[in-house]
Amino acid sequence: MSVDYSVQGSVAVLTVDNPPVNALGYGVRDGLKTGIEKAVGDSQVKSVVIIGKGRTFPAGADIREFGKPSREPWLTTNGQLIETSSKPVVAAIHGTCLGGGLEIALFCHYRIALPFAKVGFPEVALGLIPGAGGTQRLSRLTGLPVAMEMIYSGRHVPINKAKEYGIIDEIVTGDLLKAALEFAQSIQGRPFKDRCLKFKAVPGADRVEEYASAAMSQVKKKYKGYEAPMACVQAVRASAELSYEEGMKFEREVFGQLLESGQARAQQYAFFAERAVTRWQMPGGSYKTAKPLPVRSTAVIGGGTMGSGIAVCLLSAGLPVYLLEQNEKFLQSGVNMVKNIMAGSAKLGKISMETAKKAATLLKPTLSYEDLRDVDLVIEAVYENLDLKREVFSKLDKVCKKSAILCTNTSTIDIDRISTATSRPESVVGTHFFAPAYHMKLLENIYGTRTSPNAVATVMKLGKTINKVPVLVKSCHGFLANRMNAPFGSEAIFLVEEGASPQEVDQANEDFGMPIGPFKVRDLSGIDISWRINREVAKAMGTTITKETRFLGGNRYCGLNDDFYDRGRYGRKTGKGWYRYEKVGGKIPVVDTESQEIIQSYRERRGIVKRKITPQEIHERQFYSCINEGFRILDEGICNTPEEIDISWIYGFSFPKYRGGPMFYASQIGLQKVYQRICHYHQTCPYSIHWVPNRLLKKLAENNVPFSEWANHVSKSRM
Template sequence: MVDYSVNGSVALLLVNNPPVNALSHAVRKGLADGMLKAEKDRNVKAIVIAGKGRTFPAGADIREFSRPKREPWLTSVGNNIESSRKPVVAAIHGTCLGGGLEVALFCHYRVALKSAKVGFPEVALGILPGAAGTQRLPRVTGLPIAFDMITSGRHVSADQAKKYGIIDEVFTGDIVNSGIKYALSMVGKSTIPRRLRAVQVPGGENVQEYADAAMAQVKKKYKGYQAPVYCVRAIKASVEKPYDLGVKNEETLFKVLGQSGQARAQQYAFFAERLVGKWQMPGGNSETAKPLPVRSTAVIGAGTMGSGIAVCILSAGLPCYLVEQNEKFLNNGVKTIKALMEGSVKLGKISVEVGQRAASLLKPTMSYDDLTGVDLVIEAVYENLDLKKEIFAKLDKICKPSTILCSNTSSLDIDRIAVATNRPEKCVGVHFFAPAYHMKLLENIYSTRTSPVTAATVMKLGKTIGKVPVLVKSCQGFLANRMNTPYGTEATFLVEEGALPWEVDQVMEDFGMPMGPFKVRDLSGLDINVKITEEIAKTFGIKLTDETRFVGGNRYSHLNATLVNMGRLGRKSGKGWYKYEKAGGKLATVDDEVISVLERHCRRLGMERRTVSSQEIIERLLYPCINEGFKILEEGIAKRPEDIDISWLYGFTFPKYLGGPMYYASQVGLDRIYDRICHYHEAFPYSKHWVPSLLLRRLSEQNIPLSQWMASPGAKL
């Protein structure tokens, strides 16, 4: 998998392992053999290592992580490269990541195309660089940059990498020819000064100060994650230990992390994200359905969600009409979009050029007539079925026949919206998560009439605008909100029974969620939650009042509505489940008035408050969601547990080091999960989410792992 050739006096080792030239065992052996051959050839004066196809080696072969280690290991290959008396040049294009960057750092010189990127993304897989990367990068960049790059896993452009000292020269054009010419210019020069093992780490005298700052940063930014902490320890050793001992220390830390549950979970998530792109639905799949071109778009509604969606579209370089019926609302939406774009430029998330182009692509309008030629429209008004049907009917008459009509609904059945049009096959749900410009999940929902071509189009659009799209079948609440509903519902029941909101939040934040359920509710707005609940109640013909105890056969609490009626809408009103008087209205602080509300509420219902344990909070919030996840698989709403886990990782920021709720359930044990669900079903018979899943029951009783069931033909009950 490494093509060897000689160009004049330069040996070229061209890695040829498509698609990303992963450093598999065969590639490592090919590099080792190529170096040996070049060393023995007296006519060879210099050596160039490059990648064939679209990229320089972009990292290790992740599939090998779970297999026994096979020599030659990358470190020994790298040591042979570094010890060569002939100059070795890494000629980089595409992405030079992880093991690829380690190979480059073993080379004496590194040149790159201007479009290339380098980085150490191992931390995202729950591990750290395992071939001396934590020891070699600090020697060229200094400690602060090394701490930042390795603990964050961020990619660095070629120009920036040159400023850091990683890259020696940046070229345009043919990188292999440039690399050969550069190598020829180094012939006759000693390689000893270019061997990083002998280089002192710049700023090493301040290692403790830098390490303390880095550790504080990772514990704050990556709370609960082991890998970033181990990365800091490994990098610190580049100063505190001789090179060989530092490499040995790195190897030890790599093994500990590699055998950890977090690494297994994060690697599961890595493969799951790639799997969800291979979608299936009745009549088509990702391999057979060809997406329609989307060259122009429109968003209906200039509120918080609509403006956020428009930012995603504009940032991807697509023209976007922003439609509002009220001039004031439209102007506010335009201001919001411009502010968000300017903020992204200031934070360095997008370039000034991208920001300026995005501004030029925004087309505010109060007339639907401007939408006659657009390829795709996203309706983003609030959750009201009648209003959405009215908008779809209007769009159906105005837009060209090929236009795809999308609803950014979080819970309403797409079939009930599409019925208002004469093009149900071109109607689809695109559920963005708040804030739309930040959250990566895009839940695409197909109805009984949605065509595979329509599904293919919105799945491709999701990737175009930088989202992780997941395709699911339409039902009440779809995948994400249907499965998440018990999480918020049980949180409310727990505070009815005796827990306090901040106690529940703290338990879940300690578990790994970035925010507890009540802080999340305050952030999104309690009134939004109430409106969604009212819409759900309408489907059962129920008008919610203080006397309502059940909705659709489910236990119901009107605590949210009580707080909304008191003007406690969440952050936007300065108070909700918490009060927000500090840090510019962003810091949640305990509010005694909420305790009084809870006590009055419980007295009115005749409920005696009790002490609730942390374990019960975790079980009550997560286990019914897991139970619902199994029902979603039973019903074919989602095709795979990976669809569910990715939805939670990117839609609700479930901790990636736990893999997702379905993966987490498998680690806890399906028999344990099933037993506790049965316990709570007996305790709370009026909550349907505690009715045990038939699939979960079968897998638990027969001791069948979920992964084994998914791999079985048909995978049915």
């Protein structure tokens, strides 16, 4: 049974037992219905307790039922039975009380909880709103502003805050069941109709227009392009403007519309994809067989922007970190960056003051490799130069204990070219963080031909420990994320070369849902960085880049970035790049006359006649070239599933989650259309290798293979 029924004295106890999170699947819903009916009909019973077994109160819907026909009893059926019960019902909450679990609790007449419990409505993350009364009932306890924010943000609310909001009646300590039984006995014989939320008025209903406008303003600012957060505000607004029954009907209608929307499908796909990427596999091992090594102490080589950000990630997870630099000046700069980031995070409430203070004691600045002798894991974060990285790894190999995992934060260099500098290539693995490392969620882990499964298991577990989303890929130049980003970025600059303006390209990207356009990104990361990377690529190819370079490695090359570099326009750091900024380090981009002159001068030098480029062409050339490369990556076995690509782009480049990632997005457009447009651009852009149509894409498009079967075809194509 998913719900155990027992009677202790005069209290009926309904214990939800559906591990791991007591999700509200059919068995639980049916068990609650049976239990409530049984308790109401039992003359011995005077009050009822609903509690969860194991580590949590019901934490929402059963994800195993997603996409399947729902069965009675619905959650609202349970809720109505609870609320209309002739005997008071108490929700005893521990762990997380989320989504449908919180809706069940709100149907109960009383709610008590342990101090470390949390409540919330996370449905918005799946492109939905609460669908069993949550938008109509929460506001009757908390008032409109709190209910709107809680539901549109999906945040988990600590129990002390929940009590302050009026959601929780009492915080208890010790044995929850014992406390619940005592509480349930204490309320027996009291009138409790006034505890039924459906009869309560919404506080501040006369100011609903003001509250809704303020909430909608925040939603448009924080969740641009997302439908569900706006629907959350509208549904909570209805609780103040309609009767309870009409509000419930409105909620169900909105829920149904969202459920059928493309955004909900994409966000639910992303939800499952994020869990799927944890089930990694590689030659010789997988998440099932490999054993992660313990990581109790760490080191970071390089205290620059990336290295200090990585150090913050480790310190925030409570791991001791040696931060190593080549001289005292650079070391102090790195330490200051770490301290400033930690202080800023604490000020914004992203970490607690206790965590920030503890981190200060865990950071160990050093100039000596000898101090790294006993660390369990090292992450190298020097700039992208193969010779320098090999020098670092050679030193680490001589100093670090044999069991230590040696990681590189390289963004493009083949792991095998680095690991050969050591006598232990099986312990060398890539851990590619994305800037800013303390903020971006993706951790792209990369295995070489000799990397051991245990080393991979260690960094995959580390990713979870430091609150990242780890994705495993096979080593090659550029790996997964940056390899796909290369044509995406190249097409952006080709489009400007041919006639578009940087702001037109940026606007097309932002209209699609990217947080900022590619030229604003270039100004943020630094034009000098991309200039240096281009030189490293050319060096690896045994050539150099000049003013006349038009092809690099047989592929089309645009030198516009070089012209901006030559003018000292490095981006925000110099106050000017593709845009001009109000000051050095400024954030607000302004269209700049000098930038336009540099672009036009470049065109004239190359004999390029400016042409009109539509937003549709901008969109197709950037995103379809990226998709084509994604299929090539799948075809070559760099990763195993389209989910790994999509999660990499969602968390590495902020691809809009409501579109599901580039591969899922391609499936929604239709592979035949995508393939046809790629063929078109292959004809019109013949000097760009990334437009050569991929054979796997061609096969899937011609056979009209549904997205759910792509992985099977990928496996067969490699046999």
